[in-house]
Amino acid sequence: MAPLATGLLAGTPLESLNAAPLSAKRDLFKELGLRTFINAAGNYTSMTASLMHDDVMEAIQSSSKEYVMLDEVQDKVGQKIAALCKAEAAIVTAGCWSALVLGTAGVLTGTDSKKVSQLPKLEGTGMKSEVIIQKTHINGYHHALTNTGVSIVSVETIEEAENAINEKTAMLWFLNREAPVGKIQHQAWLDLAKKYNLPTMIDMAADVPPVENLWKYNIMGFDLVCISGGKAICGPQSAGILMGKKDLIAAARLNGPPAGGNIGRGMKVNKEEMIGMYVALDSYINRDHAQDWKIWEDRIEVINGAVKKVQGVTTEVIVPPVANHTPSLEISWDRTKVKVTRDEFGKRLRNGSPSIEVIGWEREDSIRITVFMLKTGQEKIVAKRIQDELLKAST
Amino acid sequence: MTLPLLGVASGETLAASDANKDYDRDYFKELGVRTFINAAGTYTALTASLPHPEVIKAINYSALQFVKLEELQDRVGERLAELLKCEGAMVTSGAFSAITLGTAGVITGVDPEKADRIPTDMTGLKTEVIRQKSHRVGYDHAIRNAGVNIIEVETRKELEAAINEKTAMMWFLNYGNPDGKIKDAEFVEIGKKYKIPTMNDCAADVPPAENLWKYTQMGFDLVCFSGGKGLRGPQSAGLLLGRKDLIQAARKNAPPNGSTVGRGMKVNKEEILGMLVAIEVYLNRDHQADWSLWEKQIKLINDTAVSIPGVTTENHIPAIANHVPSIRLKWDTKKVKITPDEVREALRKGHPSIETMGGTESVDITTWQMIPGEERTVAKRIKEILQQASVS
Numbered sequence: 001m002a003p004l005a006t007g008l009l010a011g012t013p014l015e016s017l018n019a020a021p022l023s024a025k026r027d028l029f030k031e032l033g034l035r036t037f038i039n040a041a042g043n044y045t046s047m048t049a050s051l052m053h054d055d056v057m058e059a060i061q062s063s064s065k066e067y068v069m070l071d072e073v074q075d076k077v078g079q080k081i082a083a084l085c086k087a088e089a090a091i092v093t094a095g096c097w098s099a100l101v102l103g104t105a106g107v108l109t110g111t112d113s114k115k116v117s118q119l120p121k122l123e124g125t126g127m128k129s130e131v132i133i134q135k136t137h138i139n140g141y142h143h144a145l146t147n148t149g150v151s152i153v154s155v156e157t158i159e160e161a162e163n164a165i166n167e168k169t170a171m172l173w174f175l176n177r178e179a180p181v182g183k184i185q186h187q188a189w190l191d192l193a194k195k196y197n198l199p200t201m202i203d204m205a206a207d208v209p210p211v212e213n214l215w216k217y218n219i220m221g222f223d224l225v226c227i228s229g230g231k232a233i234c235g236p237q238s239a240g241i242l243m244g245k246k247d248l249i250a251a252a253r254l255n256g257p258p259a260g261g262n263i264g265r266g267m268k269v270n271k272e273e274m275i276g277m278y279v280a281l282d283s284y285i286n287r288d289h290a291q292d293w294k295i296w297e298d299r300i301e302v303i304n305g306a307v308k309k310v311q312g313v314t315t316e317v318i319v320p321p322v323a324n325h326t327p328s329l330e331i332s333w334d335r336t337k338v339k340v341t342r343d344e345f346g347k348r349l350r351n352g353s354p355s356i357e358v359i360g361w362e363r364e365d366s367i368r369i370t371v372f373m374l375k376t377g378q379e380k381i382v383a384k385r386i387q388d389e390l391l392k393a394s395t
Numbered sequence: 396m397t398l399p400l401l402g403v404a405s406g407e408t409l410a411a412s413d414a415n416k417d418y419d420r421d422y423f424k425e426l427g428v429r430t431f432i433n434a435a436g437t438y439t440a441l442t443a444s445l446p447h448p449e450v451i452k453a454i455n456y457s458a459l460q461f462v463k464l465e466e467l468q469d470r471v472g473e474r475l476a477e478l479l480k481c482e483g484a485m486v487t488s489g490a491f492s493a494i495t496l497g498t499a500g501v502i503t504g505v506d507p508e509k510a511d512r513i514p515t516d517m518t519g520l521k522t523e524v525i526r527q528k529s530h531r532v533g534y535d536h537a538i539r540n541a542g543v544n545i546i547e548v549e550t551r552k553e554l555e556a557a558i559n560e561k562t563a564m565m566w567f568l569n570y571g572n573p574d575g576k577i578k579d580a581e582f583v584e585i586g587k588k589y590k591i592p593t594m595n596d597c598a599a600d601v602p603p604a605e606n607l608w609k610y611t612q613m614g615f616d617l618v619c620f621s622g623g624k625g626l627r628g629p630q631s632a633g634l635l636l637g638r639k640d641l642i643q644a645a646r647k648n649a650p651p652n653g654s655t656v657g658r659g660m661k662v663n664k665e666e667i668l669g670m671l672v673a674i675e676v677y678l679n680r681d682h683q684a685d686w687s688l689w690e691k692q693i694k695l696i697n698d699t700a701v702s703i704p705g706v707t708t709e710n711h712i713p714a715i716a717n718h719v720p721s722i723r724l725k726w727d728t729k730k731v732k733i734t735p736d737e738v739r740e741a742l743r744k745g746h747p748s749i750e751t752m753g754g755t756e757s758v759d760i761t762t763w764q765m766i767p768g769e770e771r772t773v774a775k776r777i778k779e780i781l782q783q784a785s786v787s
Binding site for chain 2: 035039047051058064068069070093100101117120140143150237239267271272357
């Protein structure tokens with residue numbers, strides 16, 4: 001077998017053996033013609049959500065150097081995470097969605113390997129097949145549950161929920177983000193589950209900060225808690241955490257890798273991500289959160305101060321109550337004075353240099369920005385670019 | 396930003412990009428996780444392979460900036476397709492994920508409404524995937540995860556009879572090729588005859604490198620590879636290669652798209668770029684030099700083992716999947732009083748710890764995922780253990 005023609009590769013010739021020196025520094029995004037940008041939007045998966053800190057990258061690098069048993073890493077990292085979050089047990093998953101799938105699968109199968117091999121076909125297996133959700137909590141993420149084969153039963157009131165519970169009911173599911181719009185709040189949901197002896201799961205994907213949420217729902221009594229790892233915690237973007245009752249976590253693990261022949265094998269997490277997730281979580285918990293908040297407020301003020309000088313522009317500082325709970329700034333303009341559509345404005349920021357992404361899909365003649373994913377100093381660039389573009393569009 | 400990470404992470408004072416430095420914290424040691432020499436091979440449970448240093452460099456690089464995930468898949472997919480001589484490509488969360496996403500794409504096309512319905516509501520969608528009985532393996536669960544049923548056939552006649560309006564796809568397990576009555580090329584021919592898309596699962600089937608394009612060029616519509624085995628990319632990454640329209644359809648079922656069967660199979664930008672670089676590095680390797688290194692390593696272990704009376708060896712190369720020089724150690728238990736299980740356990744518990752494979756009859760070893768030089772330690776430890784158990 002001859003070495004393949006290097007003409008295939010435009011880049012530098014790469015070395016062949018393990019011990020060979022590394023190739024010259026490459027700018028891969030540039031090579032591929034990819035736009036990098038300042039993230040003034042927030043933790044969106046499609047925008048790669050967050051950047052990992054140096055300690056997480058160091059953990060990823062160091063753990064790439066040795067072989068270990070994947071399950072042992074999951075055991076030990078899980079114990080650490082569980083202790084940090086005051087849960088009985090925990091595992092690192094391939095994101096929050098994966099945590100939802102694996103947790104639901106564990107509830108259905110328990111530790112019965114035959115049942116594990118039967119998902120997502122539940123008919124005739126004797127497994128339970130329904131998950132009860134408040135109508136207002138059905139917004140797309142419930143699809144993670146149906147991936148295991150269950151059907152969703154939608155309810156609005158406690159009375160409806162009690163009527164819906166039957167021998168096929170597997171679990172009661174709660175979407176933390178939509179708690180304010182639901183008729184049934186956390187404790188009532190838990191009381192209901194307790195009354196009928198049913199497991200509960202809460203999805204709190206993007207719901208830190210506040211840091212306390214990491215343990216709040218475990219302590220409150222949810223049997224399973226799912227969280228995204230690559231958002232505000234700044235862990236690997238393809239990682240998440242499933243935590244909760246020991247028996248349910250053990251069952252969930254049978255439905256995921258490294259075990260094969262199950263619903264979750266495709267949701268792979270490697271050792272580097274597991275260690276990286278643990279380090280990110282540990283660092284996040286130990287941050288000075290009050291100081292973080294102050295920094296975000298200061299950044300918002302820098303941008304606010306610059307943009308509200310433009311005639312016809314109004315601003316409002318908004319802190320979402322749950323999910324992405326950080327200071328954000330809504331910037332709106334009077335179209336008679338600032339003559340640009342929201343979409344066009346977003347495009348100008350995107351196509352400028354440096355490129356900036358903002359939230360530009362909520363209201364007409366308005367954008368919203370967050371500052372918690374900015375690197376230090378970028379708030380000044382964002383402030384100036386937005387001010388410039390607003391002025392340019394003004395008469 | 397002065398956000399002290401306190402005593403928790405002293406790593407922040409180190410530059411992140413120096414690949415040759417030592418690390419301030421040894422997480423495996425801290426956590427009490429045993430590290431070992433991998434004399435077994437590319438097993439997921441054993442973390443399969445060590446990502447190539449160039450891959451780690453790419454991961455470090457890509458961690459520093461935000462990009463659009465879809466744009467990254469677009470560009471990396473184009474580049475991979477060019478390198479691997481196929482129409483389209485995407486990075487997935489492993490080969491299993493590639494199978495599910497590819498199957499989902501075949502079923503839903505690029506229609507998000509359909510992607511939103513599988514695997515529970517298959518109304519109006521095709522629901523059957525045909526595979527040969529001899530290709531039955533735990534990995535076909537990946538197909539069923541998309542909501543379809545598997546129809547088993549043995550002969551061409553049975554296969555042709557099984558095709559109907561519900562048939563979504565025909566699935567082929569590459570390493571099952573010798574065992575099946577219908578071989579790869581004929582399987583593709585039948586697929587084309589009835590216009591049914593075909594998928595080939597080649598998870599562990601490099602080397603040889605040529606396999607990376609052999610099966611798409613043979614006419615399989617979709618081909619799946621593991622990224623973290625012989626390719627030494629991120630262990631949680633894989634490749635789906637094949638027809639451009641089907642790759643587009645598969646992507647509709649994958650992250651960052653929500654409300655899909657594949658959203659839980661997340662790959663981040665670091666893994667996507669790491670996978671591309673792994674392919675580049677792999678294609679540029681001197682595969683002959685690799686092969687002769689493996690042969691020498693196996694020979695060293697062989698010669699050391701057979702120096703003990705009663706020990707015999709079988710040197711073999713699996714025809715497909717983990718196609719590398721391998722060795723099986725056996726011994727006359729009257730002369731060497733220890734079972735293969737006990738030898739494996741002794742290797743595991745020694746220092747350094749060594750993982751091997753095999754059953755009740757033998758201890759099985761490959762060297763291709765070792766750090767070169769480790770074969771000497773392995774040979775020495777095996778000799779010590781077998782010698783100790785030898786009747787003098």
